Amino acid sequence: MIAQLxxxxxxxxxxxxxxAIAMSIIYKASEIPNFSQGEMAxxxxxxxxxxxxxxxxxxxxxxxxxxxxxxxxxxxFEFLFIRRAKEPNLxxxxxxxxxxxxxxxxxxxxxxxxxQRTFSLPFSESEVIYRTDxxxxxEHNLASILIAVAIMLGLYLLLQHTKLGLAMKASQQNVKxxxxxxxxxxxxxxxxxxxxxxxxxxxxxxVAPISTLDPTMMWDPLLKGFAAAxxxxxxxxxxxxIGGLLLxxxxxxxxxxxxxEFKSVVAFAIIIVVLFVKPSGLFDKHYVRKV
Amino acid sequence: MKLKKQYFEDIKxxxxxxxxxxxxxxxxxxxxxxxxxxxxxxxxxxxxxxNVIVALGLNILVGNTGQISLGHGGFVAIGAYTAAxxxxxxxxxxxxxxxxxxIAAIIGGLLGIPSLRLEGPYLAIATLxxxxxxxxxxxxxxxxxxxxxMSVPKIDLSWTGLKYDESLYYVFIIxxxxxxxxxxxxxxxxxxxxxxxxxxxxxxxxxxxxNLARYKTLSFAISAFxxxxxxxxxxxxxxxxxxxxxxxxxxxLFLATVVLGxxxxxxxxxxxxxxxxxxxxxxxxxxxxPIIGSIIQSFSETFMNPSGIANIKWVLTGxxxxxxxxxxxxxxxxxxxxxxxxxxxxxxx
Amino acid sequence: xSFFKVENISKSFGGVKAVQELxxxxxxxxxxxxxxxxxxxxxxxxxxxxxxxxxxxxKISIEQNILTGLKPHQIARKxxxxxxxxxxxxxxxxxxxxxxxxxHTEMKAPLWNILGLNIKRSRAAKEEVQHRLKAEEIIDxxxxxxxxxxxxxxxxxxxxxxxELGRALATEPKLLLLDEPAAGLNNEERQDMIFWIKDxxxxxxxxxxxxxxxxxxxKDISDRVLALNFGKKIIAGKVEDVLQDEEVIHAYLGxxxx
Numbered sequence: 041m042i043a044q045l046x047x048x049x050x051x052x053x054x055x056x057x058x059x060a061i062a063m064s065i066i067y068k069a070s071e072i073p074n075f076s077q078g079e080m081a082x083x084x085x086x087x088x089x090x091x092x093x094x095x096x097x098x099x100x101x102x103x104x105x106x107x108x109x110x111x112x113x114x115x116x117f118e119f120l121f122i123r124r125a126k127e128p129n130l131x132x133x134x135x136x137x138x139x140x141x142x143x144x145x146x147x148x149x150x151x152x153x154x155x156q157r158t159f160s161l162p163f164s165e166s167e168v169i170y171r172t173d174x175x176x177x178x179e180h181n182l183a184s185i186l187i188a189v190a191i192m193l194g195l196y197l198l199l200q201h202t203k204l205g206l207a208m209k210a211s212q213q214n215v216k217x218x219x220x221x222x223x224x225x226x227x228x229x230x231x232x233x234x235x236x237x238x239x240x241x242x243x244x245x246x247v248a249p250i251s252t253l254d255p256t257m258m259w260d261p262l263l264k265g266f267a268a269a270x271x272x273x274x275x276x277x278x279x280x281x282i283g284g285l286l287l288x289x290x291x292x293x294x295x296x297x298x299x300x301e302f303k304s305v306v307a308f309a310i311i312i313v314v315l316f317v318k319p320s321g322l323f324d325k326h327y328v329r330k331v
Numbered sequence: 332m333k334l335k336k337q338y339f340e341d342i343k344x345x346x347x348x349x350x351x352x353x354x355x356x357x358x359x360x361x362x363x364x365x366x367x368x369x370x371x372x373x374x375x376x377x378x379x380x381x382n383v384i385v386a387l388g389l390n391i392l393v394g395n396t397g398q399i400s401l402g403h404g405g406f407v408a409i410g411a412y413t414a415a416x417x418x419x420x421x422x423x424x425x426x427x428x429x430x431x432x433x434i435a436a437i438i439g440g441l442l443g444i445p446s447l448r449l450e451g452p453y454l455a456i457a458t459l460x461x462x463x464x465x466x467x468x469x470x471x472x473x474x475x476x477x478x479x480x481m482s483v484p485k486i487d488l489s490w491t492g493l494k495y496d497e498s499l500y501y502v503f504i505i506x507x508x509x510x511x512x513x514x515x516x517x518x519x520x521x522x523x524x525x526x527x528x529x530x531x532x533x534x535x536x537x538x539x540x541x542n543l544a545r546y547k548t549l550s551f552a553i554s555a556f557x558x559x560x561x562x563x564x565x566x567x568x569x570x571x572x573x574x575x576x577x578x579x580x581x582x583x584l585f586l587a588t589v590v591l592g593x594x595x596x597x598x599x600x601x602x603x604x605x606x607x608x609x610x611x612x613x614x615x616x617x618x619x620x621p622i623i624g625s626i627i628q629s630f631s632e633t634f635m636n637p638s639g640i641a642n643i644k645w646v647l648t649g650x651x652x653x654x655x656x657x658x659x660x661x662x663x664x665x666x667x668x669x670x671x672x673x674x675x676x677x678x679x680x
Numbered sequence: 681x682s683f684f685k686v687e688n689i690s691k692s693f694g695g696v697k698a699v700q701e702l703x704x705x706x707x708x709x710x711x712x713x714x715x716x717x718x719x720x721x722x723x724x725x726x727x728x729x730x731x732x733x734x735x736x737x738x739k740i741s742i743e744q745n746i747l748t749g750l751k752p753h754q755i756a757r758k759x760x761x762x763x764x765x766x767x768x769x770x771x772x773x774x775x776x777x778x779x780x781x782x783x784h785t786e787m788k789a790p791l792w793n794i795l796g797l798n799i800k801r802s803r804a805a806k807e808e809v810q811h812r813l814k815a816e817e818i819i820d821x822x823x824x825x826x827x828x829x830x831x832x833x834x835x836x837x838x839x840x841x842x843x844e845l846g847r848a849l850a851t852e853p854k855l856l857l858l859d860e861p862a863a864g865l866n867n868e869e870r871q872d873m874i875f876w877i878k879d880x881x882x883x884x885x886x887x888x889x890x891x892x893x894x895x896x897x898x899k900d901i902s903d904r905v906l907a908l909n910f911g912k913k914i915i916a917g918k919v920e921d922v923l924q925d926e927e928v929i930h931a932y933l934g935x936x937x938x
Contacts, residue, residue: 052633055380056623062553067452071453073432073455101511113508115422115511120656121653123655125656125657126656126657126658126660127660130399130451130452131393131590131594132400132590132656133656134399134452134586135587135590135652135653135655135656136587136652136656136657138583138587138649138652139587139649139651139652139653139656140649140653141649142583142645142646142648142652143645143646143649143650143653144649145642145645145648145649146642146643146644146645146646146647146648147642148642149639149641149642149645150631150635150636150640150642150643150646151634151635151636152636152639152640153636153638153639154639183596190379215350217633246605259579263459263463263579266456266459267456267460270452270453270456274452274453302467302468304463304467305460305464305467308459308461308463308464309460309464310392311456311457311460312457312460315445315448315449315453315456315457316445316448319448319449319450319453320453321453337807338809338812338813374859434752434880475818512795512798513795516794516795516796516797516798516804517791517795518795519797520789520794520797520804520808521780521784521787521794521807521808522782522791522794523783524773524780524781524784525781526778526782527770527772527773527777528770528773528784530772531769531770531771531772531773532768532769532770532771534732534752534764535764535768535770535847536770536781537732537751537752537756538730538732538752538753538755538756538761538762539753539761539781539782539784539785539847539848539851540753540784540785540851541753541758541781541784542751542753543753551793617912667683672689
């Protein structure tokens, strides 16, 4: 049984990790926790659905279209709103992202209605790939894990081995110095938001088949992703991945062995305890201001 | 221009006679409303009062002490459920009200403990988790009616000689006025100053003798107290409580109310509470607005699913929030201050 | 019997030894200066005294009261006040509120009483007025009347430094720690600061410890001087002796002051 639990944990954890990565990319670049990420993912997932059903596009094409849409959505959000904030402080940015979340939520309900739809991917949740006595691995499970790993690898390569990644890291560490070196920091920030939105969109596409497609579908993954990011340390990409996996593990183990109902509460409780001991998360450094 | 003659004038409730006169006029206006308006409109004002009370408390925490809470719905829920429970047992109203507030305050103080170590998004997550945890825990406890919730009995207001709805309205208004005065006094006192010191520089605050732990905890407790009081009244307003009522979305809207109204100002909390209630209730009626209404109507019919028009309130609320941060970070209170300044300098601008 | 004693304190951050086995004492009513090149550990010493850093070893005491191990706000209540090198002001509060905040430790009205703040006879109201008078004395002393109601972030730098000084004075301290009070001031402002520091000692009877880089100021006001380098004491003593000391000169890589 424990093997099945671990599989479930990794799957759930991968999705949380994706949301956490999306959150961390933006936080590293701008110190903003982007609460609208869930709804951006949700809207992107609807776009995939429309491209698949109404436009009848093959899956990969629909996915490509969605990613393009998500990138533009994220970029525009930064360009139109975040950049225009006058006296940016944390609370102000949180409110902007919450506001955008409400706008997207209302938009989705308005345009597509709040009834749930079924969303299916080429790899189904019931087709079993691998079965042993102790666990079952479905196509969807495998796909989720592989896709998550692929994204993490892709991001790692992007950040460590491309000029864009270098520019992103530079802008995040010292905006002025980056500008003096010719890096268009505003555009880089927009691109960061765009990339984050793309990662979120993929998370959404993975969530919809096992959950549902409706305007509220990403609320839980967003919160869990955020919690996982905080647990792992918002500015550390490997940290948030581990945070996501840990969260998936804690939830599923607790849910199975102790109580299904309280598993989310326990997850949050554990995060708070961790934060007490390490106020900036497991893998992030905590800086005390020098006077 | 009125010159102050005594230091006491700085802490008096109304600094100018104009302020005093307008406030009394406004209060009298509120008091005669039941004789003019239908009960439906009175209940809208009741909801505004509830939002104002929560905003007053949350503003002290967020605006004055510089903390953050994404879980204030949880405190309102604690107040509401405590009230429902006690009222069903027959505990008198005022006692219930106070107990609801105090229990919320105690739990609020507990939530202050993580705030001693956490900041910014980390604190946000901790409070968010708290809010969720409260709802999940309450929702599972049978003594609170589990998923079905509990009904809230009416309180005995027959001694006023008025209809129940009208008497309840007066109760709400009077309590809101009292809570407003308290909030104003807290902010103007040494406690309020200490809160602002914690917000502006906690290092300097501690070096000047302010016990950070005590004041951060106190700020959480006070804001939770306000939420608890509002919760008790909320239970009476809805006449029913269930776990779904006090959600994460509600906590978000509370925070939005404070920012919309104006951080750190009592006027802001009042304006924010009124505006946010109006937005969430009446936004659907935007179709009836003269020009904008028909534009939105046709937009809705061509591009959208017209039956989902009710969702426009989210869109409008969201854009309002974004607009506030982008254009007037001090919120409605900031707009009001601009108007006053403009007015005062006329015609010399 | 020393008024203020620092005994053998050390403070390290990871591998960096910011302060090493430092001891000195200060007599009541003295103006005592601490000098040393940048990075010598001067501000660290202040932070240790205030309790912002916990010392790794050693003892700090004022009038026989032990300060080491106490929290910053408790140390403040023992009579130690401080200004900061980079100004730690309450930016969004007015000058008056900043200074009134210094009175915080003396104000005792409980919460329930504060709810009735606008009742003239209430204890809270009377306390506010009484301490407002005290704050006005300090505003008067530092010539800050013009800036009373202005939010501090809008004030010129020199005035901001005075506000911070006022806030420290409002706590009615026995010991005042000034971290580079002359930094960023022009000649005239610096002269005024010299007068004020002397006045604080002469009129208010407060013992002052000053960290300063400006040797003219140090020469002008100090009774005794401590020179630090790399967290260790080089020499402590009378101004002329310290400033002529070879090692001190060497640490600064400058010439002896004549």
